[in-house]
Amino acid sequence: MLKSRKLAGALAACGLLIGLSTAAAHHSAAMYDHSRTLTLTGTVVELRWVNPHVSLSVNGTLKEGEEPALWVLEMTSPGNLVRAGGWRRDAVKPGDKVVVDFSPLREADRRGGALKKLTVASSGEVFTADLRAQEKGDAE
Amino acid sequence: MALMLAGLALPAAPACAQEPPKKAPIVTNPPPTAQDWADLAKLPDWSGVWIPKVTDQDAQVKTNPPPWNAEAARKIAAMFAEEKAGRPVLIFSYCLPEAHPSWMLISHNAMEILFTPGRVTMLGESDGNRLRRIYTDGRGHPEISDPTFHGHSIGHWEGDTLVVDTVDIMPQAPLAVSEAAGLPNNGDMHVIERIHLADKDVLHVDLEIHAPKILTAPWKTTRIFLRRRARKFDIVEGVCVQGNLSERVSPEGDHIFVPVERTIWGNIEAPKK
Numbered sequence: 469m470l471k472s473r474k475l476a477g478a479l480a481a482c483g484l485l486i487g488l489s490t491a492a493a494h495h496s497a498a499m500y501d502h503s504r505t506l507t508l509t510g511t512v513v514e515l516r517w518v519n520p521h522v523s524l525s526v527n528g529t530l531k532e533g534e535e536p537a538l539w540v541l542e543m544t545s546p547g548n549l550v551r552a553g554g555w556r557r558d559a560v561k562p563g564d565k566v567v568v569d570f571s572p573l574r575e576a577d578r579r580g581g582a583l584k585k586l587t588v589a590s591s592g593e594v595f596t597a598d599l600r601a602q603e604k605g606d607a608e
Numbered sequence: 609m610a611l612m613l614a615g616l617a618l619p620a621a622p623a624c625a626q627e628p629p630k631k632a633p634i635v636t637n638p639p640p641t642a643q644d645w646a647d648l649a650k651l652p653d654w655s656g657v658w659i660p661k662v663t664d665q666d667a668q669v670k671t672n673p674p675p676w677n678a679e680a681a682r683k684i685a686a687m688f689a690e691e692k693a694g695r696p697v698l699i700f701s702y703c704l705p706e707a708h709p710s711w712m713l714i715s716h717n718a719m720e721i722l723f724t725p726g727r728v729t730m731l732g733e734s735d736g737n738r739l740r741r742i743y744t745d746g747r748g749h750p751e752i753s754d755p756t757f758h759g760h761s762i763g764h765w766e767g768d769t770l771v772v773d774t775v776d777i778m779p780q781a782p783l784a785v786s787e788a789a790g791l792p793n794n795g796d797m798h799v800i801e802r803i804h805l806a807d808k809d810v811l812h813v814d815l816e817i818h819a820p821k822i823l824t825a826p827w828k829t830t831r832i833f834l835r836r837r838a839r840k841f842d843i844v845e846g847v848c849v850q851g852n853l854s855e856r857v858s859p860e861g862d863h864i865f866v867p868v869e870r871t872i873w874g875n876i877e878a879p880k881k
Contacts, residue, residue, distance in 0.1 A: 496696030496788035519846030540878045547733050547844035574694035580878025607809040607835045
């Protein structure tokens with residue numbers, strides 16, 4: 469047990485270094501096919517409320533009768549989601565039933581996409597993710 | 609031993625009589641006076657949160673391209689082709705700042721602008737658009753260049769327009785027109801800005817960008833920021849490298865970060881079908 473704890477600590481420390489050396493950054497959304505919108509129905513696994521791109525992982529299906537599978541959906545930054553889409557860090561929590569509209573990755577062999585709209589099944593609450601939406605309206 | 613020391617000391621004696629080299633005078637930042645603080649009230653009101661008009665950034669990619677030189681144009685064309693093919697080049701890698709002037713050109717995040725005596729400070733929301741210090745105390749640029757991501761900025765007011773002159777920008781700092789198209793400026797970049805209210809809640813940043821290593825002529829562009837006062841627009845801390853990490857609790861109960869996999873384009877590695 470002690471050995472595995474030490475390993476976890478070492479991995480965490482190492483992870484920070486790996487994180488710094490990989491290419492993550494504020495990136496373009498051109499890897500998604502914005503001409504297509506798919507709908508995923510499932511259960512929230514995790515909302516990663518992080519800059520520069522928030523991500524939501526959902527265990528769900530695109531069609532009824534499918535075997536549920538894990539999908540990862542990216543968005544803009546927390547600040548832009550708050551301003552443009554009414555999001556909060558606790559907008560959804562693990563286990564929540566949701567319906568997600570998204571544009572899929574162009575890589576056909578990957579389960580990922582750019583989230584467009586999230587609907588929480590229990591409350592009907594809707595969150596969107598178009599950062600350009602905050603340009604509408606006036607200063608107030 | 610004593611003789612040896614004395615022998616060594618003798619030739620040095622005339623040097624001791626020389627005047628020591630004069631040190632440069634110490635330049636201080638004087639404490640602001642009550643009048644300095646009062647004078648700030650005469651400046652235009654730039655309070656509130658400023659969001660970039662991203663739709664105008666999008667439009668200018670086609671309507672107002674920089675005058676790239678032949679080599680730069682070839683590289684930029686290749687970047688647009690990659691973007692069109694769904695393989696966007698990661699211009700802002702390693703979570704480095706967007707730098708000047710790209711922050712003004714392509715940021716998707718909000719900023720606020722603070723006036724204090726002798727200084728205008730631009731505070732961005734994320735590491736990408738973190739911080740610009742613009743000295744308005746009458747100083748010039750440093751004699752010795754020490755390039756940084758945002759360069760050295762000095763400004764002065766012409767009526768209600770802040771005129772900013774920036775040099776000493778790192779040659780690696782990209783001149784970007786989008787998140788997937790931009791090139792290192794490669795040195796000698798000089799940026800002149802005229803920043804002013806174009807309407808009650810509209811800020812214009814008129815830029816004249818001299819980047820002689822990649823442009824054939826200075827590039828002029830105006831970037832638009834829209835004022836928001838509703839509290840939901842307040843700046844949210846954004847730490848870019850957090851995007852590489854997930855929040856977890858260790859077996860010992862400590863709240864830690866663990867890495868996530870990312871693709872070469874910067875997005876999270878999605879599960880394979």
